[in-house]
Amino acid sequence: MRRLLHLLLIPALLAVAVPAQAAPAFSVMTPADTVASRTDRRPLAGGVHDPAAGVTFISWSGVNADTYVQAYDHPSGAWTAPKLIAGGEADPHNYPTMVLADDGHLLIFRGMHNSRTVLSRAPAPHSLDGEWTHTELPEGDAASYPMPVKTARGTLVVFYRETTRELDPSAPTDFRPMKYLISRDNGRTWKNSVQSTGQEFAFGSKGRADHMDEVYVGQMRYEPGSFGRPERVHIVYTLAGGGPDQHVHDYYHRNIYYAWFNPASLRFHAADGRDLGTRIDDADQERYLKVAETPLERPAGLKSPDYIQQVGFGPDGKPFVLWFQFDGNGIPLDHVARWTGTAWERKQVASGLRTREIEPAGNGSWRVYATRDGLPDIESYLLTGLDWRAETVIRTPKPVQRVEVITGFRDPARILATGASSAREVSVADGDIYVAGKPN
Template identity: 25%
Template sequence: MIHVCLRRARALLVLAGLLFAAAAPVAAQDDPLRIGGYEVAALDLVWAGHDVGFEILEGGTRVYVAYYDATRQLTLASARIGAQDWDFCKLDSMVGWDSHNQIALGLDAAGNLHVAANMHGSDLSYWRTTEPGDVCSAEPLAVLTDAAAEQAMSYPRFLRDAAGELIYAYRDGTSGRGDQIYLAYDTRRERFTRISDAPLIDGEGLYNAYLRGPVQGPDGWFHIAFVWRDTPDARTNHDLGYARSRDLRDWETSRGRPLPLPITYGTAEIVDPVPVEAGMINNNTPVGFDPDGRPVIAYHKFDAAGDTQVFLARDTGTGWEIVQATRWRDFRWEFGGTGTLDFRLVLDAPRSEGDWLIVPIRRDGRSLELVVDPYDLRVVEEREVRTFADRVAPYIDREEGLRIRTTTETFSGDPDPYRLIWTTLPSNRDAPRFDIPDPTVLRVLTPLSRVE
C-alpha cells in the first residue's frame, strides 16, 4: 500500500482515468462558488460506494480534513485557515463496506492531530502527528493504554473535558456486549490514561448502551442519553437512559444521585422504559436544551396506533416530563436485523431559537422542523425547511441514487464552522454492492469570514 505525502497542492481538474495512476490526491477545482456565507471549493475525488463518515476539524491556524479517497484509502488533508493550498497524506488503511467505520479527529494541547478511523469491532487504528500542523508527520500508535481493551474498538470520538483536556471515547466489544471507555490525553507526557479503572458504562456481557453525547450544556455540565440493546438485532433497543457529569469522571442522575462507575443497566437512570420492538433506535436520541437551559432528549417510538412518533423528554429537576411531539398517521418505520440501517427518520438536537424550542428532523428525505412551545413542549408548527445541503444541491451534479452528505466541524466550538459536502450511495447493511458509482467530489465549505 502506498504512503504518500504531497505538500502545498492545489486541487486540480483531471481526467478520471488518471486518478488511479496518480500517487497523489487529485480533484476537481473550478473557481470557488459562494453560497450562504460560504466559499465552496473542491478538495479531492472520494469513494461513493457506500455512506461512511468523513471529518473536518479546525485548530490553531489550520483546518484538517480526513476522508476515504476514490481508491478507499484513508487520506488526511490540511491547509492554512482560509487558504486553498493543501498538504495531503495517505495513511495505511483502506475502508471496506462497513458504514460504521467513521473517521474521528482531535487536536491535543501541543497542536498535534489525532486520527482514529476504520474500526468496527476492530483492532486499534490510530495515528498522531509528531509535528504540529503537519499531516505528513502522522505516525501510527500500536497501543493507547491496554492492548487487551483495544482489539474490538468501535465508534471513536474526540472531545474536550471541562478543563480543555483531550478525551478519546470508544466502545470496547460488540453490539449487545460492549463497554464505553474514556481515555484522557496527557500532552506533556504524550500518553493516554483511562479516566477510571472501570468503563463509563458496562453491559455486563448482556447489553450494550448506545450513547448520544456527551454534549456540554449552558450549565457547564456534560449530558448523555443512551438506549440499551440486547443483541446485534436493531429491534432489541429498549429503555432510554440519561446521566450527567461536570468533569466526565464523576457521574450522577438528573436528581443528583451519584452513579459509581461503571454505570450498569441496574444502576442507570431510566427516562422512558421503552420495551424492545417498540420503534426506538440507537444513535437517534440527541440531547439539546430549552431556553432555560434544561436538557431535552428527542427520540422516537411507536404510539398506541403503531405509528412512529417523535417524543420529547425534559428534565424538570424533579423528574422527566415526556410529551408526544408529532401526530403522524400512516408512518411506521419498521426496522430490524444487523448491519448499518438506512434511517428513514433522523433527529437532531433540540435547540433554543428566540422564545421557541426547535427540533430538526429529516423524514424520508424531507427536512422538517418542529416549532415547540417550551412551556409545555406542545408543537405549534411542523414546517418544511431548506437545509444547507438543500441550498447547495442545485450546484452539484450527481448520479441517480446518490445522496448529498454533509459534515460540520464541531470540535473547535466555533459558531461559524467549516463544513464538508459530498455525494454517496447510502449504506448497504455493510455488504458489498454488485455495482459501484464513479468517485465523487468532496468539497470544503469555508466561512467567508475566514477566506483570504
Template identity: 55%
Template sequence: MRALPYVVAAAIAAPLALHTPAAAAGASVSGAPTAFTTVASNVAARTDRRPTNGGVYDRRAGKTFISWGGRFEDNYVQEYDHRTGRWSAPVKVAGGGNDTHNYPTIVQAGDGHLLVFRGMHNRELWVARSPEPHSIAGTWTDTEIPEGLGATYPMVVKAANGDIVVFVRETAGDLDPRYPSDFRPMKYVRSTDGGRTWASAETLTGERWVIAPRDRPDNMNEIYIGQLRYEPAAPGRPERVGIVYTLAGGGPEGHLHDRYHKNVYHVYFSPADLRFRSASGVDLGVAVDDAEQERHLKVVDTPLQTVNPRSPDYIQLVGATLGGHLPFAVWMRLDAAGVVHTHVTVRTPLGWHDREVASGLRVRDMERVDPLTWRVYTTSSDPAVTAVATYTLTAGLLWRPEATIPTPRPVQRVEVVDGYRDPARVILTGASSARPADVADGDIYVAGAPPRPRG
C-alpha cells in the same frame, strides 16, 4: 429561577404541530446556513459515523479541519483556510479496513496537533497524529491504543485542561468467550499529554466498563450511544459531558447481537472526577450498572421493538438550555411500518416530558443558537430527497421549521464542526450508491452562513 416552572408549563401547554420535511421548504430564518460548497466529489463511502467529532475550527491558524471516510472507509482529512477561502486536497491519514464502522473522528490537542481516531470494528482503537501542529500536511503517524482493545464507535471529548477522553464500546465476547454476544458495554481511555500516552478507565478508577448493564432478563445488554456533548463550566456547576444512549440485544430470542432496541437514557460524565451523575444530580460513582440506569437515567420507557424495524434508532442527540438547567434528548422511533417519528424529551422541574414533534425526518446533528434555542439538522426518511432541512427547538419544547439546504445528491450524515467558523459550519456526507465500504461515490459538502461583505 423561581419563574422557571411557569415558563416550562406555558411551553408545554402551547400547541406543537407535527411537521414533515415539506413544511420547511421555502422557510428562511437569519442564521441558518445558506452558503454551500462541494469540497470533494465521488469519494465518500457508506459510513456509520455518529454525529460527533467530524471537524474542528482552529482559531490560532484560522483554519477549519474536517474528516470523512472514503473508499474502504479509509480516513481522510481536509483543511479550509479562512484567510484565502480555499480548501486543500484530501489527505489520507489511515486505512479503514473496508468496514463502515471504522470512520474517523477528529480532535485538536492542546499543542495544536490533530488527532484522528478510529475503532477497528470490535477489535482495536487507533489514533493518527498530524506531523505538524495546526496543519494536515506531511506524513501522519498511526498508532494503536492498546487500552482501547475491542473498540467500536469512538467519541472524543477534550476537557478544559486539555485532557482527551475517548469513549468506545467494547465487544467483550470477542475478547473473552465467557461473555455473550449481546454484552457490549462502554469504556473510555484518557490522555493527559495530548494523545501521546493513554490510561484506561480500569487503571484510573478500578472499573473496566463504565456503562455496563448485565444479566438483564430481556438480554438488552448492549449500549448504543447516540451522541455525547461537552458542556463547559457554568456558574454553579463544573464542566461535564452529556450522554444519551439506547439499549440493544437479543430480547426474547436469547443472546443475539442488535436484534431489538429499547428505551432512551441520559447521563452526565465529569472529566474532572471521572464520575457519572443523573440529570437530577444523583452521584452514580465511576460506573453505571443496570439498576442505576433504570432508577435514575431512563428518559423514555419504550416497548421492546420487534426485529424489523428496530426502535429507538441508533442516533440520538443531546443538549441543554437555560445554562444546563433543562437537559433534553432528540431521538427517533420507527413504527411497525418503518415510518420514522421524531421525539423531544426534556427534563423539566416536573420530570422528563416527552413529545412527538415530527414524522418522516431523520435527525442528524444540532447546534446551539442562543441560551434557549438549538438548530436541528435533519434529512428526509425518503432516500431520494436531496436536501437537508433545519428546525429550531426552543426550551427543548417548541419545534418549528426553519430552512432547507438543497444538495445535488442525497445526504447520509451531518456533523456540526466543533467551535465552527462560517462558512465551514456543517459537514454533509453524501450517500454512496451501495452499503459496502468498497463503493465510494458520494460527495462531501460543507455548508455555513456566507462570509460578510467587507467595507
C-alpha cells in the same frame, strides 16, 4: 379613558415592533465529490476549526472506509485536495473522529470494529502536511465507535464500546458495555477507565433478563464548567441485544437513557444531579436515567429507536434529548424529552425526519438538522423547549447520510455533511462531501 389610550397606542407599538427574524441562508461547498462511502459515524468530532491557523479541518470515510482529511483556508477560501491518512479495512464502523490537541496537533481516532483503537497523529502542529504516525492503543482493546471529547483543560477523553467477547470468549455476544480512554498530555499516554477507577466498565448493564446489554451511544456533548455548574459530558444512549429469548447482537433496540459525566472527578450523574459514582449499572440506569420506555419490537424490520440520538441543554443547564423511533410502517417518529427539574416531559414533534445533529441557535433555542430518506437537502428546524418549528432548507445536489457540527466552527464552514453512497458496501464510494454555513 385608560382603555381608549391603550387602543390608540397599539398602532404605534406595532410600528416599532421587532420584525420576525428571517431564516438564515446557508451556502454549500463541495470539497470532494463522488468519494464518500457508507459510514456509521456518530454526530461528533467530524471536523474542527483551528483559530491559530485560520483553518478548518475535516475528516471523512472514502472507498473501503479509508480515512481522508482536508483543510479549508478561511482567508483564501480554498480547500486542499483530499489526503489519505489510513486504511479502513473495508468496514463502515471504522470511521475517523478528529480533535485538535492543545499542543496544536491533530489527532484522529478509529475504533477498528470490535478489535482495537488506533490513534493517528499529525506530524506538525496546525497542519495536515507530512507523514502521520499511527499508534495502536492497547488500553482501548476490542473497541468500536470512538467518541472523543477535549475538555477546557485540554484533557482528552475518548469513550468507546467494548466487544467483551473478543477478550473473553465466554461472554455473551450481546454484552457490550462502554469504557473510556483518558489522556492529560495531548494524547501521548493513556489510561482506560478500568485502570483509572477499578470498575469493570464505565456504563452499561450485565445479565439483564431481556439480554439488552449492548450500549449504543447516540451522541455526547461537552459543556464547559460555569458558575454553579461543573463541566459535563452529556450522554444519550439506547440499549440493544437479542431480546428475552436469545443472545443475538443488535437484534432489538430499547429505551432512551440520559446521564452526564464529570471528566475531572470521573463520576457519572443523573439529570437531577444524583451522584452515581464511577460506574453506571443496570439498576442505576433503570431507576435514574430512563428518559423514555419504548417497545421491544422491530417495526418493518427496523431497529427502534435508531442508533443516533441528540443531546443538548438549556440556559439553566437542564438537559434535553431528541430521538426518532419507527411506526409500524417504518416511518420515523421524532420525539423530544426535556428535563423539568423533577421529571422528563416528552412530546412527539415531527414525523418522517431523520434528525442528524443539533447546535445552539441563541435565545435558548437549538437548531436541528434533519434529512428525509432518499431525498436531497438538509432541513433545519428550531427547537425551544418542546416547541418545534421549521426554519430553512439547505440545498444539496444529492442525499446526505450524516451531518456533524464542526467543533468550534467558523462560518462558512459550520457543518460537515457526508453524502449518501448508492450502495451499502464500502467498496462503492460515490457520495459527495459537503460543508455548509452562513456565507461571510
